[in-house]
Amino acid sequence: QSALTQPASVFGSPGQSITISCTGTSSDVGGYNFVSWYQHHPGKAPKLMIYDVSNRPSGVSNRFSGSKSGNTASLIISGLQAEDEADYYCSSRTSSSTLVFGGGTKLTVL
Amino acid sequence: QVQLQESGPGLVKPSQTLSLTCTVSGGSISSGTYYWTWIRQHPGKGLEWIGYIYHSGDAYYDPALKSRVTMSVDTSKNQFSLNLSSVNAADTAVYYCARAAATPYKFDFWGQGTLVTVSS
Numbered sequence: 001q002s003a004l005t006q007p008a009s010v011f012g013s014p015g016q017s018i019t020i021s022c023t024g025t026s027s028d029v030g031g032y033n034f035v036s037w038y039q040h041h042p043g044k045a046p047k048l049m050i051y052d053v054s055n056r057p058s059g060v061s062n063r064f065s066g067s068k069s070g071n072t073a074s075l076i077i078s079g080l081q082a083e084d085e086a087d088y089y090c091s092s093r094t095s096s097s098t099l100v101f102g103g104g105t106k107l108t109v110l
Numbered sequence: 111q112v113q114l115q116e117s118g119p120g121l122v123k124p125s126q127t128l129s130l131t132c133t134v135s136g137g138s139i140s141s142g143t144y145y146w147t148w149i150r151q152h153p154g155k156g157l158e159w160i161g162y163i164y165h166s167g168d169a170y171y172d173p174a175l176k177s178r179v180t181m182s183v184d185t186s187k188n189q190f191s192l193n194l195s196s197v198n199a200a201d202t203a204v205y206y207c208a209r210a211a212a213t214p215y216k217f218d219f220w221g222q223g224t225l226v227t228v229s230s
Contacts (some may be wrong), residue, residue, distance in 0.1 A: 003156055027148050034215040038157075045114075046157075046206070047222035057218065092216045093123055101149075101157040 004029065004090055004102035006087055013110045017078040020105045021089035026101055030071035034093035037075045038103075041086045049088075050075060077107075085109045088091060111138040114207050114221035122201075122228050132207030132221060139188045140165045145210040146183065147217065148188040150203040158203075160212050163190055170214070192221040196227045 005023040010017040013015050022029065022037075029035055037050040050066035053073060063084075065076045073092070077084055091104040118181070120128035125178045132146070139146065145162040152158070160169035163181040183190040194201060204225050208217040 028127075034213065036216045038217070045222050046208075046218060047220075048218050048219070051216040052132075091159075091211075091215070094165070094172065097170070099159040099215055101159065103156040 004092060004100055006077075006090060006102035006105045008103070009106045009108065011110055012077075012080045013081055014082065016080045017076060018080060018107065020075045020088050020090075020094075020107070022073040022075070022102050024073075024092055024100070025071055027095040028072050028092040028102070029051050029068065031095060032070070032093045035066070035068060035073040036091045037064075037073075038089045038091070039084075039086045046089070058073075060097060075085050080109055112209065112219045114219055116205060116207050116221045116224040118224060118226070120225060122197055122226060123230050124198050124228055125196055126202060128205075128226055128228070130192045130205055130207075130224065130226070131189050132191070133211070134188045134190075138185075138205065139183065139190065140185045143212055144228070145152045145214040146181075147214070148181065148212050149190045149206045149208055149217075151206070151223070152200075152203045157206075160192065160194075162210060191197050199228050202226065202228045212230060 035053045038046040053068045054066045086099040113135045148160040160187040163169040169181045178195045179195040202225040206223045208220040
């Protein structure tokens with residue numbers, strides 16, 4: 001199972017909105033609504049930010065949102081803050097009932 | 111608040127078996143519909159799903175690793191474990207344990223991760 005495709009890096013200024021894409025196939029992202037997004041500050045435990053494409057866990061800021069179109073899922077962060085600087089990973093269920101992650105995107109807040 | 115903590119050797123010799131344990135606190139490993147999962151991250155790379163085990167002992171592994179992976183659960187100690195046999199340098203990674211709730215596809219709690227290096 002190949003990893004989902006994410007941009008290696010994304011840049012944004014405080015207050016701006018950014019979008020991180022996650023592209024798979026009809027056997028994973030396109031076939032199921034089990035797409036999740038994780039925020040990872042190196043050295044710390046990853047944090048679930050979005051699950052089932054567009055649902056936010058309790059306690060996650062509403063500045064984070066998710067969507068999906070075809071084989072591509074997206075994480076949108078609005079009102080960018082310095083604390084949002086981190087690595088972001090998407091994941092999706094596959095047709096084999098396994099899980100595949102994206103390669104990760106490093107978000108830099110300028 | 112549920113917490114997970116990985117433990118085990120940080121250095122394993124090639125061809126040997128990597129063994130890690132995840133201790134769960136703040137909740138019972140036996141309660142609810144949870145999938146106790148292992149995930150790894152190779153240096154400078156993305157995350158890789160290894161598989162999960164249910165409190166009953168039923169397990170599901172990634173096909174690419176299935177021949178070398180065994181997971182187990184000890185409900186009396188609130189722990190679950192990973193054994194990866196015949197390791198080589200490509201198994202060097204940070205290993206995370208995590209809890210998936212309701213479905214095996216979203217992880218609401220993670221451990222901090224532990225680096226395992228395979229080297230002679």
